[in-house]
Amino acid sequence: MSQRPGGLHLPARAGRAMAAIPIAWILAVCVVDVLVPPDIHLGPLLVAAPAITPLFGGPRTVGLVAVLAVIGQTAVGVLRDPDELLSANHEAQIAALVLVGTSLVIFCVLRERRAKELAQVRYVSEAAQRVVLPPLPERLGPLGVASLYLAAEAEARIGGDLYAAARTSSGTRLIVGDVRGKGMAAVHDAAALLGAFRAAARRRASLGELVAHLDRSVCSDLTEPGGPGRYGETFITAAVLDIPDEDGRVEMIACGHPPPVVLRDGRPTTVDALHPAPPLGLGDLTHRRYHVHSFPFDPGDLLMLYTDGVTEARDAGGVFYPLAERVTGWTEKDPGLFLDRFRRDLLDHVGGHLDDDAVMIVMGRPATPRA
Numbered sequence: 001m002s003q004r005p006g007g008l009h010l011p012a013r014a015g016r017a018m019a020a021i022p023i024a025w026i027l028a029v030c031v032v033d034v035l036v037p038p039d040i041h042l043g044p045l046l047v048a049a050p051a052i053t054p055l056f057g058g059p060r061t062v063g064l065v066a067v068l069a070v071i072g073q074t075a076v077g078v079l080r081d082p083d084e085l086l087s088a089n090h091e092a093q094i095a096a097l098v099l100v101g102t103s104l105v106i107f108c109v110l111r112e113r114r115a116k117e118l119a120q121v122r123y124v125s126e127a128a129q130r131v132v133l134p135p136l137p138e139r140l141g142p143l144g145v146a147s148l149y150l151a152a153e154a155e156a157r158i159g160g161d162l163y164a165a166a167r168t169s170s171g172t173r174l175i176v177g178d179v180r181g182k183g184m185a186a187v188h189d190a191a192a193l194l195g196a197f198r199a200a201a202r203r204r205a206s207l208g209e210l211v212a213h214l215d216r217s218v219c220s221d222l223t224e225p226g227g228p229g230r231y232g233e234t235f236i237t238a239a240v241l242d243i244p245d246e247d248g249r250v251e252m253i254a255c256g257h258p259p260p261v262v263l264r265d266g267r268p269t270t271v272d273a274l275h276p277a278p279p280l281g282l283g284d285l286t287h288r289r290y291h292v293h294s295f296p297f298d299p300g301d302l303l304m305l306y307t308d309g310v311t312e313a314r315d316a317g318g319v320f321y322p323l324a325e326r327v328t329g330w331t332e333k334d335p336g337l338f339l340d341r342f343r344r345d346l347l348d349h350v351g352g353h354l355d356d357d358a359v360m361i362v363m364g365r366p367a368t369p370r371a
Contacts, residue, residue: 022049059108066101146335160186166201177238218281235281249294300367309358335362
């Protein structure tokens with residue numbers, strides 16, 4: 001496979017076949033130019049051959065076509081009138097072909113170099129994402145899980161959205177969040193919070209203690225040397241959940257994050273916390289009193305978690321994605337199948353391109369006990 005502009009990939013065999021088009025054009029122009037009356041000159045049309053070749057060919061193919069165009073122009077001059085070959089008009093046409101061909105070869109070389117650099121950047125960003133933000137496993141205890149990170153920028157596969165899960169003796173603790181801001185600073189803050197969560201999720205006895213620890217970690221990170229002026233301006237919205245393995249109520253502390261949605265028999269319920277906490281990183285500016293909200297998550301239910309890149313996604317008319325309305329009536333029980341439909345429906349709403357990164361997580365509790 002060979003890469004072409006815009007990320008398109010063309011099989012090498014198809015590229016070679018399409019190279020016959022400019023070569024046939026050169027032959028046709030030369031034959032017609034020899035046969036038409038002497039006062040008609042079709043030589044300038046030969047420049048079209050090397051001009052279209054970069055659409056499907058690399059520098060070697062472009063160079064070959066340019067050389068053939070120069071040879072064709074020279075042959076026309078010889079066949080029509082050897083004295084015409086030395087005319088200023090004919091020499092100007094040959095010089096134009098040489099100049100255009102050389103410019104196009106240089107363009108193709110630079111284009112292929114950039115394509116390789118872009119492929120390397122994508123490889124590095126994907127490797128960084130697997131390290132900092134690996135996909136959740138398909139099973140966490142008895143729960144089925146599907147997760148997806150949709151990056152707004154194709155070249156940057158990771159940003160400030162985050163998620164992670166940790167198993168405890170009685171269930172699963174999960175965090176989903178969104179760092180205010182973009183760029184490498186947001187990636188740094190997301191990685192720092194994920195590290196704090198993974199280190200403390202199993203050791204903190206209560207959900208309130210865990211969230212207090214995460215808030216202190218974010219505040220400490222923002223006041224370290226190298227981040228002046230960011231404290232009080234940078235924060236992380238998050239939802240931290242404790243999901244029991246056995247049937248029971250999920251405990252949640254919402255820190256300024258969009259509410260989860262529980263889907264039961266195709267009917268969605270938005271789980272709004274009665275007493276939401278401030279985003280992580282702002283705890284020192286308020287009184288730290290974390291209220292734990294609980295809600296049912298029964299066998300057969302699906303639990304949907306997401307970042308604001310989903311609910312703030314707009315269509316061409318500026319209408320936000322109506323999550324609860326769109327998923328009403330969806331009957332998929334498998335988290336993976338549900339997430340795939342969720343992704344397709346979201347991208348259809350926005351016309352295929354998001355303006356902000358988005359995290360989508362779907363968790364399911366089996367309707368019947370696993371054998």
